[in-house]
Amino acid sequence: MRKGFILAVIFTFFLLTGTSYASDVDSLMDLLLKKGIITQKEHKELKAEIREEVKKEGKKVTGEGSYATKRSDRISIGGAVAGEYRWVKHSNMTTKDSDSTSDLYLRTVELSLEAELADWITTAITVNSEWIGDDVTPGDEKLTVDEAAITLRKEGVPLYLIAGKRTQPFGVFESHLVTDPMTQDAYETKRTGVTLGYQRPFMDLDASVTVYKGEEMMTHLFESGLFDSDSISRVSDPAGYDVGSYILNVSITPIAEHLRLSAAYLSEPGNGKRNNTLSLSATYNCLFIDGLSIDAAYITALQREEYRDATVLADNYKERVLSLGAAYRVTEPVEVALRYEHFDDDGLAKETGAWSVENRYSIGGTYTFYENEDLCVSSYLALEYRKTDYRLSEAVKASMGDDNSELYMRLGMEF
Structure with missing residues (x-):
C-alpha cells in the first residue's frame, strides 16, 4: 500500500514536470532512499515500475493519435525548384536576321504550405521567386506571395467559399511542355x-x-507578347477602382x-465598354489508348474597350486564341508532348502597322529520372x-523577321 502511494506521488510529479525531467526521477528516488523513507528493495522495485510507466506514457504523448501527430497530419509543406537553359535563334525580332542569344537562369523557386484547420476550413499559401538571372524577364530574387487563400468547404454541403489571392477560375491551362500555352x-x-x-x-458538377x-x-x-502592345494603348477606366470584375x-x-x-x-471594366471574354476547354484522357491525353482550349473576346493608337481612336479588336495539345506517356518515366496554337488579332497588326503572333508549334518531352511516391x-x-x-503589316515587313525558333531545357525538382 505504502509503495503504491509513493509510486502515485512520484508519477504525479513526473507528469507535472514533463517528460524532459525524466532523469530527475532517479535523483528523487535516491533522495527517498537516503532519508530512509523507502528501503533498498522498494527503491529497486519502484524505479523499475516507474520506468515502465514512463514508457507507456511516452507512447501516449508521441504515438499515433496524439495531438502532435494529428497536427502534423493537418499541415503539409511542398515546393519546387527549376533551372532552365534557353536558346533563341533571333535575339531581337524587330530586327531582321539578328544574332542568336542564350540564357541560363533559375526559372522558379517555390515553397507552399497547406493547413487543414478543421474538416471544413483549409488554407493554402505559396511564395515564390521567378526568372532569377534571366536577361529577358529579369527577376529580383525576392520571395513574393504568389497565392494565399482560405477555403470553406464541408463534405456533404454543396456550397463552398474561397477567399484570397489565387489564379481565378477562368481558363484551363494544361501544359506538358516547358513553356506555358498562349491561353x-x-x-x-x-x-x-x-x-x-x-x-x-x-x-x-x-x-x-x-x-x-x-x-x-x-x-x-x-x-x-502576342502582339505589339506599343501600337495601341489602353485608357484606364474609373470603374476599375471598384470591385466590379467578375x-x-x-x-x-x-x-x-x-x-x-x-x-x-x-x-x-474598360474604356467606354466592358471587356467581356469567353473561355471553352476540354481535357480528355483517352479511353482506348492508355497514357494518351488530349487538351483543347479556345478563348475569345466577346466585347472589347475602345483602344487608342498614337493619334486617333483605334478599333476595339476582338482577339481569339486556340490551343491544341497532346501528350503520351511512353513508359512510366518518359512522356512526349506536342502543341499547336493560333492567335487571331482581328486585324490589329494590319490596321496599326505593327505585328502579332500568328501560329506557334511546340514539341518536347519529359524524363522523370527520380520519383519517391511515399x-x-x-x-x-x-x-x-x-x-x-509572326503576322506582319506592310510597314514592318522589310525590317522584321517573320519567324523565330527557341530551345528550352529544364532541370527541376518537386517535393
Missing part, C-alpha cells in the same frame, strides 16, 4: 478575389461566381476520369523546341 500567357487572372461555388456529385477588383486579365493580355464558371465530367469540360465568362518527391529533365510564325 495562359494572355488570360491567366491571378488576383485577390472571393469565389462562391456549388458542387454536386452528378457529373462532378462545379459552378461558381467570382468577384475581384481591377482589370487584371486585360493587363495580362497586353503584357503577353467570373462565371462551370465544369462537368461527362465521362468519369476521362473527359472534363469547362466554360467560363469573364467581365472587366515522400512525394520527384526530379525530372524536360526539353522543348518551339517555333513561332
